Structure formats: C-alpha cells, structure tokens
Amino acid sequence: MTTLSVALCTYNGARFVRRQVASILAQTRPADQLVVSDDGSTDATLAIVEEEVRAHRATGAPTPELVVLRNAQPLGVTGNFEQALQACSGDLIALSDQDDEWEADKLERMAAFFASRPGLALLHTDALLIDDAGMPVGGTLFGVLEVSDAERAAVHSGRAFEAFVRRNLVTGATAMIDRGLLELALPFPREWVHDEWLAVQAAARERLDLSERPLTRYRRHDENQIGAGDPTLGHKISRVLGRRGDRNRQLAVRSRLLADRLAQGEGVSTEYRALAERKAEFEETRAAFPENRLRRAVPVLRLALAGGYPRFASRGWLDVLRDLLQPV
Numbered sequence: 001m002t003t004l005s006v007a008l009c010t011y012n013g014a015r016f017v018r019r020q021v022a023s024i025l026a027q028t029r030p031a032d033q034l035v036v037s038d039d040g041s042t043d044a045t046l047a048i049v050e051e052e053v054r055a056h057r058a059t060g061a062p063t064p065e066l067v068v069l070r071n072a073q074p075l076g077v078t079g080n081f082e083q084a085l086q087a088c089s090g091d092l093i094a095l096s097d098q099d100d101e102w103e104a105d106k107l108e109r110m111a112a113f114f115a116s117r118p119g120l121a122l123l124h125t126d127a128l129l130i131d132d133a134g135m136p137v138g139g140t141l142f143g144v145l146e147v148s149d150a151e152r153a154a155v156h157s158g159r160a161f162e163a164f165v166r167r168n169l170v171t172g173a174t175a176m177i178d179r180g181l182l183e184l185a186l187p188f189p190r191e192w193v194h195d196e197w198l199a200v201q202a203a204a205r206e207r208l209d210l211s212e213r214p215l216t217r218y219r220r221h222d223e224n225q226i227g228a229g230d231p232t233l234g235h236k237i238s239r240v241l242g243r244r245g246d247r248n249r250q251l252a253v254r255s256r257l258l259a260d261r262l263a264q265g266e267g268v269s270t271e272y273r274a275l276a277e278r279k280a281e282f283e284e285t286r287a288a289f290p291e292n293r294l295r296r297a298v299p300v301l302r303l304a305l306a307g308g309y310p311r312f313a314s315r316g317w318l319d320v321l322r323d324l325l326q327p328v
Contacts, residue, residue: 002115003032004107005090006064009080011039013098014048016219019134021052023101029108030062031094037069037084039076045098046070081172081194085182095195097173099219100127101134106215110176113211121181121207122198124170127218134217141171141218155210160203161272165279167314170199170208174216177202184265191254200258204276205267248323252287255280282312286323293324300324 006024010017024034034053038046046068057063067087075083085093092114094107114120127141147169154163163169172195185201188194202208259280262268285303289296300323303309313319 002092002111003090004029004111005033005035005088005093006031006096006107007081007084007088007093008034008036008049008096008098009039009077009084010036010041010045010049010098011074011080012041012043013045014041014043016099017045018048018052019101020096020098021049022056023104024096025052025056025061025063026104027102027107028105029111031064031090031107033067033088033090034064035067035069035084035087037071037080037087039071039080040074076190078188078190078192078194078197082186082188085177085194086186088179091179092176093179094176095172100173101130101217101219103215103217109213109215110211113209114176114178117209119207120178120209121184121205122170122175122177122202123209123211124175124199125211125216126214127171127174127216128214130217130219132219134219136217137220140214141174141216142212145169145171152210152212155203155208158206160206160208161200161275164200164203164208165275166312166316168193168196168199169210170195171218172198173218175199181207184267189254189257189261191250191257201261201265204262204265204272248283248287248289252280252283255283279312282308289323293327297324 008020008024021034024031036046036049050066050068053063053066069083069087071080071083074080081095085095092111094110096102110123110125113123129137129139129141129144131137151163151169154160155169172193175195175198177198181198181202184205185198188197199208255276259273259276262273262276282303285299285308289299300320304317304320309320310316315322
C-alpha cells in the first residue's frame, strides 16, 4: 500500500498551527507520518503540535508517526523544507505550511490522482483564499496568480515546462510529490524557493500536473513569509516602475543554475535542455543591460524584437516596459 508523509515546516506559528495540524489529523485518508521541521521558533508552536497529536491519538483514531526536527540555527524556508522532505519516508509526500487548513479529503483525492497517473512526480491544486478567522475572502489562488487557460492547457498536455520556463505556477502548500522527485531535485539551490525548484524539475521531465479542485484553504495574512500578491493594476504599475535592484541579476543566476542542472540531469529531453539554455541566455542578457535608461532602450528593444519576452519573461510584454522604464 502506498504510504503518505506530510512535511510541515514551522516558524513561530502558534497563531494558526493548531488549526492546520487538526485538519491534517482529520483526513479521510490518514497520513502515515507527520514530519515537523521547526526553524527555531521562540513561541509555543511545537508544544501545540505535540499537544494536538497526543489528543488525537488518545481518541483511538489512526494517528501518523510524529517526527519533530528542531533547528538551533534557522535554515530559512528553502533549507527547512529540504530538511523536512529528506526526513519523510512515505512514497508520496504532501507539503504543508503552518497557517493554512486542509479539506478533509485532500490526501485521499491527491493519492488517488497519483494512483491513476503512473510516473507523475508532482501534483498541485487550486486553493480557496481565507482570512485570519478561516472565513473565505472570495477568489482562489489560481485567480490571484492569474493562471491563464494557455498555461493550464500546457500543464495538462504534458508541456508544463513551456509555461514554467517563464514563471512558477506551483504553491508548495497545495502540492504533493512522489519521493523519487527528491533524487532528481536535491540539493535545493538556495537561490530558488523549494516549491519552484521541485516544480520546474518535475515539469522538465513532463511529470507534473494540476487539479482545478481547491483542496487547501490558503490563509492570507500579514505574517506570510511567502505569498501571493493581489494582481491589481496598481501592483503591476509599481512593479514596472520600481527600482531595478538585483532582480535581473538574481534571475540570471537562477536561470543559469537551472540550465546547468538540467544539462546534467537524467530524463530531460534535448529540447528542454536547449530551452533552459535559451532562458538562461535571455536572463543574462537582461542582467547586462546598461543602468542608464536611455542607453538601455536599444538592447531592450532588440531583445524584444527577437521574441524573447513572450517566451521567457514572467510577465511577457509587460517586462519590456519594466526593462525600459525601471530606474536604477
């Protein structure tokens, strides 16, 4: 029988973690293992987790094995999830944030999806947005992320990498992976967030899919370390006109890391290796643009005319304006 682990990462999460752990323990398909990796909390986070698990076990209900990892020195989000995932023993591993809530049939439905799709490495789903009190605030995660019909079609058709080479669509709190993906993805580069890295590795091997059914209630609050922002016009304008900073250099470094890893990785087609290389070259060109906006105009337009922006930039043609207008 397929075994299920949950990788829950925490950091000063006492405010919401009880609800999340309760929703994990209430699954119609119980997890076999719950790995909690705590990144140096100074509040009651771990005490709450252990209390919830003890209380659930006392009812006689099936209760996952609890593994608690305590970090004396914080590892950060990516490092903490890498540690948690490596400690998981299940055939399938569901990633969990500390501040969301799961639908009761999340593990059952996701495990069934994997059973129907041999070779699948990563599945992610939509999520309902909730507030601090757990009440729906309207909308879904895919809506906030503006996941397009074309992107959905690419994922469902097995061509997810063509979408992911532009931008990440996966929120780790909604994802489940086959543990074999870890062998391909480890170690996680610190320049990438864990869910982005896992997703692009699965996509590059045509082993990623999504489910439109929301199975997570994704809590948005002012303490989110990483979260989806509102796709408002004002937000988009602020991104275009905000200072360049190190963003383009970071994109170049990340893209080069990906291209080099895929060039050496097993199960990646020659086509996708070439696509990753072209993405790296595109971002390296952008990172080398002159700081002066007037001197930047010609190389930006040259790159735009070559068709790189709609293929490789996260916001397509909007990034042409960003590269033209952003001050140093």
